[in-house]
Amino acid sequence: xxxxxxxxxxxxxxxxxxxxxxxxxxxxxxxxxxxxxxxxxxxxxxxxxxxxxxxxxxxxxxxxxxxxxxxxxxxxxxxxxxxxxxxxxxxxxxxxxxxxxxxxxxxxxxxxxxxxxxxxxxxxxxxxxxxxxxxxxxxxxxxxxxxxxxxxxxxxxxxxxxxxxxxxxxxxxxxxxxxxxxxxxxxxxxxxxxxxxxxxxxxxxxxxxxxxxxxxxxxxxxxxxxxxxxxxxxxxxxxxxxxxxxxxx
Amino acid sequence: xxxxxxxxxxxxxxxxxxxxxxxxxxxxxxxxxxxxxxxxxxxxxxxxxxxxxxxxxxxxxxxxxxxxxxxxxxxxxxxxxxxxxxxxxxxxxxxxxxxxxxxxxxxxxxxxxxxxxxxxxxxxxxxxxxxxxxxxxxxxxxxxxxxxxxxxxxxxxxxxxxxxxxxxxxxxxxxxxxxxxxxxxxxxxxxxxxxxxxxxxxxxxxxxxxxxxxxxxxxxxxxxxxxxxxxxxxxxxxxxxxxxxxxxx
DNA sequence: ATCGATAACTTGTCAAACAAGTTGACGAGT
DNA sequence: ACTCGTCAACTTGTTTGACAAGTTATCGAT
Numbered sequence: 001x002x003x004x005x006x007x008x009x010x011x012x013x014x015x016x017x018x019x020x021x022x023x024x025x026x027x028x029x030x031x032x033x034x035x036x037x038x039x040x041x042x043x044x045x046x047x048x049x050x051x052x053x054x055x056x057x058x059x060x061x062x063x064x065x066x067x068x069x070x071x072x073x074x075x076x077x078x079x080x081x082x083x084x085x086x087x088x089x090x091x092x093x094x095x096x097x098x099x100x101x102x103x104x105x106x107x108x109x110x111x112x113x114x115x116x117x118x119x120x121x122x123x124x125x126x127x128x129x130x131x132x133x134x135x136x137x138x139x140x141x142x143x144x145x146x147x148x149x150x151x152x153x154x155x156x157x158x159x160x161x162x163x164x165x166x167x168x169x170x171x172x173x174x175x176x177x178x179x180x181x182x183x184x185x186x187x188x189x190x191x192x193x194x195x196x197x198x199x200x201x202x203x204x205x206x207x208x209x210x211x212x213x214x215x216x217x218x219x220x221x222x223x224x225x226x227x228x229x230x231x232x233x234x235x236x237x238x239x240x241x242x243x244x245x246x247x248x249x
Numbered sequence: 250x251x252x253x254x255x256x257x258x259x260x261x262x263x264x265x266x267x268x269x270x271x272x273x274x275x276x277x278x279x280x281x282x283x284x285x286x287x288x289x290x291x292x293x294x295x296x297x298x299x300x301x302x303x304x305x306x307x308x309x310x311x312x313x314x315x316x317x318x319x320x321x322x323x324x325x326x327x328x329x330x331x332x333x334x335x336x337x338x339x340x341x342x343x344x345x346x347x348x349x350x351x352x353x354x355x356x357x358x359x360x361x362x363x364x365x366x367x368x369x370x371x372x373x374x375x376x377x378x379x380x381x382x383x384x385x386x387x388x389x390x391x392x393x394x395x396x397x398x399x400x401x402x403x404x405x406x407x408x409x410x411x412x413x414x415x416x417x418x419x420x421x422x423x424x425x426x427x428x429x430x431x432x433x434x435x436x437x438x439x440x441x442x443x444x445x446x447x448x449x450x451x452x453x454x455x456x457x458x459x460x461x462x463x464x465x466x467x468x469x470x471x472x473x474x475x476x477x478x479x480x481x482x483x484x485x486x487x488x489x490x491x492x493x494x495x496x497x498x
Numbered sequence: 499a500t501c502g503a504t505a506a507c508t509t510g511t512c513a514a515a516c517a518a519g520t521t522g523a524c525g526a527g528t
Numbered sequence: 529a530c531t532c533g534t535c536a537a538c539t540t541g542t543t544t545g546a547c548a549a550g551t552t553a554t555c556g557a558t
Contacts, residue, residue, distance in 0.1 A: 015509095015510065015511090016510075016511070017310055017510090017511095018314075021314065025342060028346070029342070029345045029346050041538080041539055041540085042539075042540070043538095043539080051511085051512090052511060052512045052513070053512090053513090054303055054306075054510095054511070054512075054513095055510090055511070055512085057303070057307060057540090057541090058306060058307050058310040059310075061266055061307040061308075061310055061311050062310050062311045062313070062314035062315075063314075064311070065267075065270060065311035065312075065314065065315060066311075066314060066315060066339050066342075068342075071264075071539095071540065071541090072519085072520080072539090072540075073518065073519050073520080073539075073540045073541060074518070074519035074520035074521080074538080074539050074540055074541090075519075075520050075521080075539070075540075076520085076521095076538095076539065076540080077539090077540080082343075082346055084343055087339065087342070087343035087346075093274055093278065093315075093317075093336070094331075094333055094336035094337065104333070104415045104416050104417040104418070105417060107364075107368065107415050107417075107418065108364075108415065108417045108418050108421070110364070111360065111361060111363075111364030111365075111418060112360060112361065112364075114360075114364075115356075115357075115359070115360030115361075115363075115364075116360075119356070166352075166353045166356050166357065167350070167353050168353040168354060168356075168357045169353070169356065169357050169360060172357075172421060264540095264541070264542095265541075265542070266541090266542095290507080290508055290509085291508075291509070292507095292508080300542080300543090301542060301543045301544075302543090302544090303541095303542070303543075303544095304541090304542070304543090306509085306510090320508095320509065320510090321508090321509075321550085321551080322508075322509045322510060322549065322550050322551080323507080323508050323509055323510090323549070323550030323551035323552080324508070324509075324550075324551050324552080325507095325508065325509080325551085325552095326508090326509080
């Protein structure tokens, strides 16, 4: 009603544990605390930061749930490896809530993996191309072994990502790949899915080896769309997701 | 060296607070607790779950840090709206950890923003297109006011991202936009930079309003490349690149 | 009936204590 | 001299109790 809604964001009252958590994340992101380091004990932290131990514990628990630190009873608290996969883990919860997020996820893969494929066509070394061709050969022979095929598939995407030479995109792509892996497992049981993937891989590799970024992009686009279609079909939810960009308040 | 590494993942000891947190997230994702709902008080929860209040508090704090719940002192604990943007918040922290090369970041922007532009051309509403056109008009008039122009530019990218209708990509793009904002400030002081950006914006909007995904993609591609070139040029000398000090002990 | 003050409730913080687990050092046995 | 078991100190996990700070709902006065 009244234009007073703008005044809401007062709540500038970060609790003590939030301040402690932010302090720690700052120390981590600034490099003063490195991945794998052991943090001071809760008592030391509480003394150093002038707060009680429960406050420190709540902060550490929050960081632990986000995959930033890991506590072992009696053993101390350690910073994790901070690999993007680990930090992206909480997102699987987010994706489990809204169905259209899955659609977003596949669109994102489409966009990002296509960019990676194009870069791979530009930057791949001969060695990497040879590796990819070998993986494609493996793929053709593994269409009857879903488990082995998925292992091959993961390595395929990994090599392509590395060949592209873009750390950031590679990490995002890897996280996206990991987020959908569960649904993927089901999809790979459907008939014809692995054969299609094997053909897609060949197309992608062919474009990369002939240094054709646009072709690689299109081939990867087809690949991701195939994966999306079969994954949604395998989810058996009956809730196909047509593009209905309506958003409810 | 020895193949004993396989034996590590024993740690089948989720702590009490983790169990409580998972219980709550299960209740939320299953729909038993809806967004906006008020949770039982900490005392009630501790009684119901047969754990102490600090355990409940640690669990709630963890969920709060992930953006799943929100506590107000004296007012109770509420489930958030669970919008992807909110749940995506930890991602910006993840991005801030690794120091990616500027090349990687700009290439990532190229890939992601182009995808967003294409989707915007597909999904933008008339209202959003009108808003973008107005922003473009503003841009032409603000080429002599770097600060105001940057505000307009941020809003421009925001509207395009929203128009694309992909929460995931939008958040990644927003994070990328924020990461390079410092360098951008310098670049916008160079002569001709803002004029170029204004022209780029027009091209992008024209493609979007004529529902031309490929055209929008190409226009955005040019835009990002212009930004990259001018930003790299403006960076000669004062480096604002994130730097991670290494220290032992 | 409207408004303000009070009481009950809820979260935030602190303190002290014990249980459970790990680590490192010391000493007995080989 | 080396290995191994034991023990002591430390660290995290959990519980209980208490009080401060803030919110909400009831109730009484105007």
